[in-house]
Amino acid sequence: MTDNQDKAEHATGLAESAPHYHGHRERLRARFRDAGPDAVSDYELLELVLFRAIPQRDIKPLAKQLIAKFGSFPEVVAAPRARLKETKGIGDAAVDELKIVHAAASRIARGQVQKRPVLSSWSSVIDYCRTAQAFAEKEQFRVLFLDKRNQLIADELQQTGTVDHTPVYPREVVKRALELSATALILVHNHPSGDPTPSRADIQMTQAIIEIAKPLGIDVHDHIIVGKDGHASLKGLRLI
Template sequence: MGEHAKGLEEAPHYYGHRERLRARFRDAGADALADYELLELLLFRSIPRRDVKPLAKALIEKFGSFSEVITASPERLSEVSELSDNVITELMAIHAAAQRLTRGQVKRRPVLSSWSSVIDYCHTAMAFADKEQFRILFLDKRNQLIADEVQQTGTVDHTPVYPREVVKRALELSATAIILVHNHPSGDPTPSQADIQMTRQIAEVAKSLGIALHDHIIVGKEGHASFKGLRLI
């Protein structure tokens, strides 16, 4: 038996699977792969000497989807004993890269003319977070993004928001308009009465100082809600 044939026989069974999966991804694209298969591709580099298909499937089962694995907090990922610190760091880096990419799409042109990019960015950044976050997009007079800041992080169902602090920060940045964004960890983006009341208070204070509130977007696993679209502001 030749050395090459002997080497193939001795190679772990998952080597061939890895090459076939990579080839299918190259030839047919990401849409040809199931969630767990795309996750496998990401795990190949950080776990080079093990069959990662069972782990990928277990992660999808635990968290619910590819997106929820990638956006899971380090604390939740560390609950999976098979994930080393290096693997958790890689997954966090992938989430950060996705946020950077979608944020770049928002920064390149006026926000109001690229609304779908704004929604994609907000969804990527916040939809699967396990705590409420209150984010503000600050815009200049051309409606281009000046800054994007998480102002508050709360609990699973509440984030304290202070209208005067929101407007004060807008004035510091010389913003002429703002878009409010927060997430509902429950998954349902339907605005609560508290959300509506808080938004109207911010709109009132902002308007008195010449700052427009373009919208308040709530994101969740089940989609998003726009206060402007719902005619709540």
């Protein structure tokens, strides 16, 4: 047998023994690279994220299982660590990769809000609010504190509650605004049910904050409620 024949047979043997998913990974990467992100589905994008964390396994079934369990790519990356790890095959390394993607998306969205006056980039505000907490499994109450030019001074998560309630203390919200020398606020919270329709309690809490803040020269521009099914603006609905 010649050296060339030996090398050819060795290469053939390696090709035959290589796991089938190696070719799938390269094809998927090539499609993403050449055709762009819209050319891959949610579960395929999830595969791309998990390739590095799970190098020795076909993860297409796992990616499909995660999408089936949580609903979509954004819901998977935003899911709590404990719930992600309930899925067989998902360990700390895989969860870390998903959480890095979620953090990166939030940073990018927040950067768009910080660049210019908030009221002139309202769509960026909504995008940021939805990215930050639309898919959270518990209610979270967030406040965007603005200066006199309506630029973001601080973005703070004030409270985390249960699946349908977050305790909010209006005087504490206004006290924090004074500490930051904020002259305006945007209130944000999520509805884990997915439906962003404001409740009576949401409206009453917003009005209580407005009543305390207004005599101190602090405006409440809006209260935005986000959920998987969209968002609602109390100002847009003429509820404040």
